[in-house]
Amino acid sequence: MTVSVALVYPDLLGTYGDGGNATVLVQRLAWRGIEARLVPVLSSGQLPSSCDFYVIGGGEDQPQSMAADLMASGRRLERAVGNGAVVLAVCAGLQLLGQSFEANDGRPRPGLGLLDCVTSRSERARAVGELLVQPGPEWGEGLDLVTGFENHQGRTELGKRSRPVGQVLRGVGNGDGGLEGAVSGRVWGTYMHGPVLARNPKLADLLLSWVVGPLAPVDDARPTALHDERTGSALAEAVSKGGARGWAEWAERGRRAWGAVRERW
Amino acid sequence: MLALDPQALSHLATGRTVALVSGTNGKTTTTKLLASALPTTDGAPVASNFQGANLPSGLVTALAERAGRGPAVLEVDEAWLGEVAAQVLPAALVLLNLSRDQLDRHHEVRHLAQRWRSLCQGLAPVTFVVANADDPLVAWAAAAAAGQVTWVAAGARWRLDAAGCPECGGRLSFGLAAPLSAGAGGGLAEPGGAYDDGHWQCDGCGLSRPAPDLWLEQDGANLSACWRSGPRVALKVSLPGRCNRFNALMALATAVRLGATAPEAAHALAGVDEVAGRYSTVSAGAGSAKLLLAKNPAGWVEALDMLSPAPAPVVVAINAHGVDGRDTSWIWDVPFENLRGRSVFASGERALDMSVRLHYADVAHQVEPDTWKAVAAMNSRAVDVVANYSAFQQLRSRRLLPAPGAPK
16 A cells, blocks of 8 residues: 655645654655655645645644635545544644634634634734643553644634643643643644654654554654653753752643543543 | 944944845845945945844944945844834845744744835835845835836745735746746756746736846856846856855846946955855864855755765754744755765754754764764865854854864
């Protein structure tokens, strides 16, 4: 089988380097001898509905609205998801897959509804900086802390049909209840740039396993070194901001928060 | 000085012929080129912030150091251009290009273009504009100027930030247009047709590239600058890379409008071979290192184009301080795959980010955060070093110290 990875509208949603997620997915398959094909889809072209993976990145306000318009016509992404495709949507991508998001004119506009979340413009200062998240237990033992870089003005509230990626240890994330991201089925929405899959090889393999099943190990010395460096530096910041509170307290806080999150869903 | 006298910039600029140079990439180089090509009447030296201090405080320092009525060529941060222009009443505004720079500063590039457009709309009639016609955001901003704009076909290879029309949000298409002059291909033709012509247009509202007044033509190794009005002059550019030919063309256009003759200006441009340490070769251990600065994806694409031919060894160094942008994600937009087959070191404070990028590009490499150590470890006669802003400044400041391993 050839696994196809669509990079959705890099000409509109390519501002934050998130196209690197597609590079990571294709390479991690290729290293395992699985044939993989990168399918860049420009905004002038038609979005295919037959790909296995869709990678959607962040962008500026106006291109985000253009992308939402294009994706709404034809409902091709919805069809792909209905057929089992995996979607990774970052920042503007997360927002436009939700129920609605606030456009640059300040009015809410409908999203694709693939994620159960509503995004408005946050009253707080723009969220810019390292984002570190304790992922929820449902993603399995294998998924470490998740690290990324956030840069957004959004406040994203989750509805009942989406769950968060996890609990924020450092940074802002959704800006609602200390949570980060929105996940429904095989649609993974996050505020993390970095690109997120370059910094988190285990997350890349989790998403890949949803398409191709269990994966053979690859040499992850370098991606793991980056993951640990970013995670360590964000943790150090979180702990230093917390004053005398040490790492143990952070871990306890993460566990408590997860208890609450599980009750909610 | 600004704190003492808020009008300092205005006072120091009074009576001078001032040219302001701005854009995402090429500001420092174009400023140096233009300052060298500018005609000076009574021998008054040209005031300029060659070292790249491009906020108002740096401009005040540059003018104060060369007090008097001599001409001034100043590079100005893109976001400060309006404020500075309001204070110095420039003779010339030189608008190079706009693409995304530090991601986390959220100066959305369209927002900058809008501010430039407002500036151009309000320009005094004494100010003329020299603008890159090939860059849609720049052309849209400059077209608002009431006075005559000199449109230069100055290239815009980086197009990922210009997908939407700045006027209507419609889709822009790029590609070939009618030749600029009969018998010539127009634009800068490269062997193998690697580069497009700079034409662009909006499929929605019809906004399109203004007809260039000045462009480059290449015949073998010979480069000429050609004016639509007829004249042409041979242009020799000592600085490496395609982008510097265009920077030289922008400087030439401006110098000529400020009264230089084209042959004199072209001659002066050819003499510039180093800009604030960039493109310079420094001794390092047993060999030497050529230093290249690249601050953003568009700049890195150009810098990779300036490397010595493969398999010459390369050190790529990045930091992520505020001036660099704290988000390193942009490295995934740069085709580092082109480094395959070379000896490569990933370096700088964020060497691991670069290492992972190279890993996924199948570029075999080693990691050494200390850039001079990486250069020394290459054990090679000539190493190319590409670094982003603060990594480059660190390199330059350490270059004044003894080379690593050198006898004291």
